[in-house]
Amino acid sequence: xxxxxxxxxxxxxxxxxxxxxxxxxxxxxxxxxxxxxxxxxxxxxxxxxxxxxxxxxxxxxxxxxxxxxxxxxxxxxxxxxxxxxxxxxxxxxxxxxxxxxxxxxxxxxxxxxxxxxxxxxxxxxxxxxxxxxxxxxxxxxxxxxxxxxxxxxxxxxxxxxxxxxxxxxxxxxxxxxxxxxxxxxxxxxxxxxxxxxxxxxxxxxxxxxxxxxxxxxxxxxxxxxxxxxxxxxxxxxxxxxxxxxxxxxxxxxxxxxxxxxxxxxxxxxxxxxxxxxxxxxxxxxxxxxxxxxxxxxxxxxxxxxxxxxxxxxxxxxxxxxxxxxxxxxxxxxxxxxxxxxxxxxxxxxxxxxxxxxxxxxxxxxxxxxxxxxxxxxxxxxxxxxxxxxxxxxxxxxxxxxxxxxxxxxxxxxxxxxxxxxxxxxxxxxxxxxxxxx
Amino acid sequence: xxxxxxxxxxxxxxxxxxxxxxxxxxxxxxxxxxxxxxxxxxxxxxxxxxxxxxxxxxxxxxxxxxxxxxxxxxxxxxxxxxxxxxxxxxxxxxxxxxxxxxxxxxxxxxxxxxxxxxxxxxxxxxxxxxxxxxxxxxxxxxxxxxxxxxxxxxxxxxxxxxxxxxxxxxxxxxxxxxxxxxxxxxxxxxxxxxxxxxxxxxxxxxxxxxxxxxxxxxxxxxxxxxxxxxxxxxxxxxxxxxxxxxxxxxxxxxxxxxxxxxxxxx
Numbered sequence: 001x002x003x004x005x006x007x008x009x010x011x012x013x014x015x016x017x018x019x020x021x022x023x024x025x026x027x028x029x030x031x032x033x034x035x036x037x038x039x040x041x042x043x044x045x046x047x048x049x050x051x052x053x054x055x056x057x058x059x060x061x062x063x064x065x066x067x068x069x070x071x072x073x074x075x076x077x078x079x080x081x082x083x084x085x086x087x088x089x090x091x092x093x094x095x096x097x098x099x100x101x102x103x104x105x106x107x108x109x110x111x112x113x114x115x116x117x118x119x120x121x122x123x124x125x126x127x128x129x130x131x132x133x134x135x136x137x138x139x140x141x142x143x144x145x146x147x148x149x150x151x152x153x154x155x156x157x158x159x160x161x162x163x164x165x166x167x168x169x170x171x172x173x174x175x176x177x178x179x180x181x182x183x184x185x186x187x188x189x190x191x192x193x194x195x196x197x198x199x200x201x202x203x204x205x206x207x208x209x210x211x212x213x214x215x216x217x218x219x220x221x222x223x224x225x226x227x228x229x230x231x232x233x234x235x236x237x238x239x240x241x242x243x244x245x246x247x248x249x250x251x252x253x254x255x256x257x258x259x260x261x262x263x264x265x266x267x268x269x270x271x272x273x274x275x276x277x278x279x280x281x282x283x284x285x286x287x288x289x290x291x292x293x294x295x296x297x298x299x300x301x302x303x304x305x306x307x308x309x310x311x312x313x314x315x316x317x318x319x320x321x322x323x324x325x326x327x328x329x330x331x332x333x334x335x336x337x338x339x340x341x342x343x344x345x346x347x348x349x350x351x352x353x354x355x356x357x358x359x360x361x362x363x364x365x366x367x368x369x370x371x372x373x374x375x376x377x378x379x380x381x382x383x384x385x386x387x388x389x390x391x392x393x394x395x396x397x398x399x400x401x402x403x404x405x406x407x408x409x410x411x412x413x414x415x416x417x418x419x420x421x422x423x424x425x426x427x428x429x430x431x432x433x434x435x436x437x
Numbered sequence: 438x439x440x441x442x443x444x445x446x447x448x449x450x451x452x453x454x455x456x457x458x459x460x461x462x463x464x465x466x467x468x469x470x471x472x473x474x475x476x477x478x479x480x481x482x483x484x485x486x487x488x489x490x491x492x493x494x495x496x497x498x499x500x501x502x503x504x505x506x507x508x509x510x511x512x513x514x515x516x517x518x519x520x521x522x523x524x525x526x527x528x529x530x531x532x533x534x535x536x537x538x539x540x541x542x543x544x545x546x547x548x549x550x551x552x553x554x555x556x557x558x559x560x561x562x563x564x565x566x567x568x569x570x571x572x573x574x575x576x577x578x579x580x581x582x583x584x585x586x587x588x589x590x591x592x593x594x595x596x597x598x599x600x601x602x603x604x605x606x607x608x609x610x611x612x613x614x615x616x617x618x619x620x621x622x623x624x625x626x627x628x629x630x631x632x633x634x635x636x637x638x639x640x641x642x643x644x645x646x647x648x649x650x651x652x653x654x655x656x657x658x659x660x661x662x663x664x665x666x667x668x669x670x671x672x673x674x675x676x677x678x679x680x681x682x683x684x685x686x687x688x689x690x691x692x693x694x695x696x697x698x699x700x701x702x703x
Contacts, residue, residue: 255598322644367633389510414500
């Protein structure tokens, strides 16, 4: 019997591992479809930022209540997964609670901590479900929050609640079985939280309890594997992506736009400065970004790290005054498009700009960096917006008419307004004459 | 102030005398052409004169940094502007630049180095704070602001873009006024609506103008002065105040103007 369950466990592990590895490879491949950008510098600063922002949840604490509830789930996730180690060893070796004997009292303490966290996770998930579906917190809606994103968010919370109940059921029935002489279950000591569920199961026969305990065990471990695969299709991927995302995030001042070196080469040639370059001009595919593959890999990684919390959109001045721009939509569209390119190869006549993101959206951006500042995992929607604008202006020449006038004013008058350059220093004369009056 | 001998030397004049200023005052397009912001330029120049800072301006040799072109997506135009400005600045051997425009500040400080232009760039709020810290600007007791409520509007390009939040507040604190914060301030400060080249086009369709949203928030503080440190913010907030018909009770002022006023320079 044990032999059979060991084979079944190995099979589950292999199948789950296969699908997980396949998805990781797909997502990694999609991210690497992006253009290169060097983020190999300032390693200690990057490590520090990752520890503070991702591991330490620093930016979450701008909103205290969700930060606290999220922290419970996060710590629960990290700590309860230690127990998964025991699950895997038990499953492979055919043992039952292999750590109980060697750890003794420490095992009891650890399990009580796990149970406390399981209850805390249930509590947080319930509050989160209420915030989404009853209180209808504003940032969880918006044009990009269509049926799938909403369902995805609710599914994750419900799955987490069910998984936690599986642990508690398993522990409750296990505790009763320890008292049954015909079961011969290893002593674990009292597990306080699941003990409250004992009355529910006490009337069951020993066989019934063993079946319930085993079902809960299998449900929990298969549930965790299934969940791991599910999140690769879900916004919930942030639990992994937050770490590389904060590590590779931009460390320069937020106001700095990256220099387009391919443009510099051409401008230098036009101005005749910097010496005549003997290098032939590099093949430039496109100025700016039209499709997701024109973006850099950090932009694409950002899109997989987004958990659609909406803090960016909530802080966006354009969005709050009714414009179509939503930074969260920029990230979701980018992810949807790069996923699509990953599947179809991208030769479908579609592009990120036009089929997903409109000019009206990107034109509404004030480049104020509120979205970048708001993101708890340092996603940079502004970088994508500005690259799309570059494409619109430099490849399509289809900027709004007033911007074209501004460009020509700068070209001819060296100021964005139509004033003659000879008037530029008039204020100094005014100053002297005014003062004489 | 006896202003007949107010000096606004240009780099060209200084160079011809073989002199080098301590700092170049980068006036910016708004500071040169916009009627409202010219007052800020003048106020700042008066402070520089009063304190005796050896400064110079580029005069007609100054041109747009290229910021709005770059934000709108025109990288070519930006780089053309940047490279010709760098040629002029390097030609004069400029080391230190002060500007009253956060957009010029951001571009000169963060974006010119990639094109070979390396300068120490400070915003005028930082420069004024230095002068106050050094005791060179000392606002007289009860400089007319005592007891008045002032609120400071963070410019995105000074604040979030460059993490300058304290300098302008330190300058305002020297006025001995009551500094009150808006609900959204510092890292959470709300944009005036003009950044990212929005200054140069109409807003996209929506249900409200951003500057009205911000002006309402500023008015909620009950301040009689909305202080700013950016020409675009100044325009947007002044328009907001006009829209709300509050011109008689609320003023939008640059921090340099407030210091100049407190120093009796205007």
